[in-house]
Amino acid sequence: AKEQGDGLYHFYDSLIENQLAENMQLENDLKSALHGGQFTLYYQPKIDASSGGIIGAEALIRWMHPDFGVVSPAKFIPLAENSGVILDIDEWVLREACRQNKAWQDQGLAKFPVAVNISARHFYQSNLLPMITRILEETGLAPQYLVLEITEGTLIRNVEYGVRVMEDLRKMGIHISMDDFGTGYSSLSQLDRLPINEMKLDRSFIQGLMEDSKKSSIVRAVIELGHHMDLRVVAEGIESPDELKYLANLECDQFQGYFFSRPLPSGEFSAFVRHWDGS
Numbered sequence: 001a002k003e004q005g006d007g008l009y010h011f012y013d014s015l016i017e018n019q020l021a022e023n024m025q026l027e028n029d030l031k032s033a034l035h036g037g038q039f040t041l042y043y044q045p046k047i048d049a050s051s052g053g054i055i056g057a058e059a060l061i062r063w064m065h066p067d068f069g070v071v072s073p074a075k076f077i078p079l080a081e082n083s084g085v086i087l088d089i090d091e092w093v094l095r096e097a098c099r100q101n102k103a104w105q106d107q108g109l110a111k112f113p114v115a116v117n118i119s120a121r122h123f124y125q126s127n128l129l130p131m132i133t134r135i136l137e138e139t140g141l142a143p144q145y146l147v148l149e150i151t152e153g154t155l156i157r158n159v160e161y162g163v164r165v166m167e168d169l170r171k172m173g174i175h176i177s178m179d180d181f182g183t184g185y186s187s188l189s190q191l192d193r194l195p196i197n198e199m200k201l202d203r204s205f206i207q208g209l210m211e212d213s214k215k216s217s218i219v220r221a222v223i224e225l226g227h228h229m230d231l232r233v234v235a236e237g238i239e240s241p242d243e244l245k246y247l248a249n250l251e252c253d254q255f256q257g258y259f260f261s262r263p264l265p266s267g268e269f270s271a272f273v274r275h276w277d278g279s
């Protein structure tokens, strides 16, 4: 039994070693990926519950790795956060999303805000506001067409400071969305102090919603709470017409998910917007 145990141990050990080696390579490759033009943004539509129209897009990064193919941001964003490369990546994402949204507007596409995910680490950089101001100036995008998505966890580090940054962003005319709502350290106790415009219900609450009465109670309560605080509530990860119907009945304000569209490359996204009739 001992030998068998050892064998298993070595097996797991080498799995972990491989994982570590792969992560180290990815972390190393991240540095050249930006200059090598290996990143690209995909866009996923946000749908308005009452009109059925497209009222926004979330920009989601993709890494086209020369050896590994497409690497998921769920995998490389944490690595980028470790190494600090995230600051350059976030800046690139912001600039590219703003540039693209302005280009769509110039092409005569209906105007909507683009939402960008900002990592916790970046949120506490003192140059965040000047950087965003500069990017808006450079790209010519009006601030009301930019939304920043931050997660609850971002605020753990320093709520006071976080609230001030959010207030400054709001003064600039930028909207703020609380992403993955309900999964992090409770922002519930802080919610009344947070100058946010929107909360996004995490996909984990949407999955299996109808079969799970506890989940549906939570979702119902969160939507009510959000409305009580004059926030719009967005459900992410909607995959089926039943989920959509259910959330529409709960008066959720906006929807996002594969049911409407997967995240798309920019050209496919603008074609999608042109052909969407909302019914």
Ligand code: C2E
Binding pocket: 044, 059, 060, 061, 072, 073, 074, 077, 090, 093, 117, 118, 119, 179, 180, 203, 236, 237, 238, 239, 256, 257, 258, 259, 263
């Ligand atoms: P997130 O911000 O919560 O983004 C939503 C994720 O759910 C995206 O995964 C999206 O593709 C996926 N999704 C949307 N609808 C559905 C659905 O109906 N079903 C399922 N199963 N999934 C759906 P993605 O693009 O892989 O991104 C994962 C996470 O990586 C994001 O979670 C976000 O935290 C981070 N991320 C993505 N892009 C960026 C970025 O540009 N900058 C930063 N800092 N983080 C990013």
Ligand code: CA
Binding pocket: 058, 117, 149, 179
């Ligand atoms: Ca997000």
Ligand code: CA
Binding pocket: 179, 180, 200, 202, 203, 236
């Ligand atoms: Ca989310």
Ligand code: CA
Binding pocket: 180, 202, 203
């Ligand atoms: Ca998420």
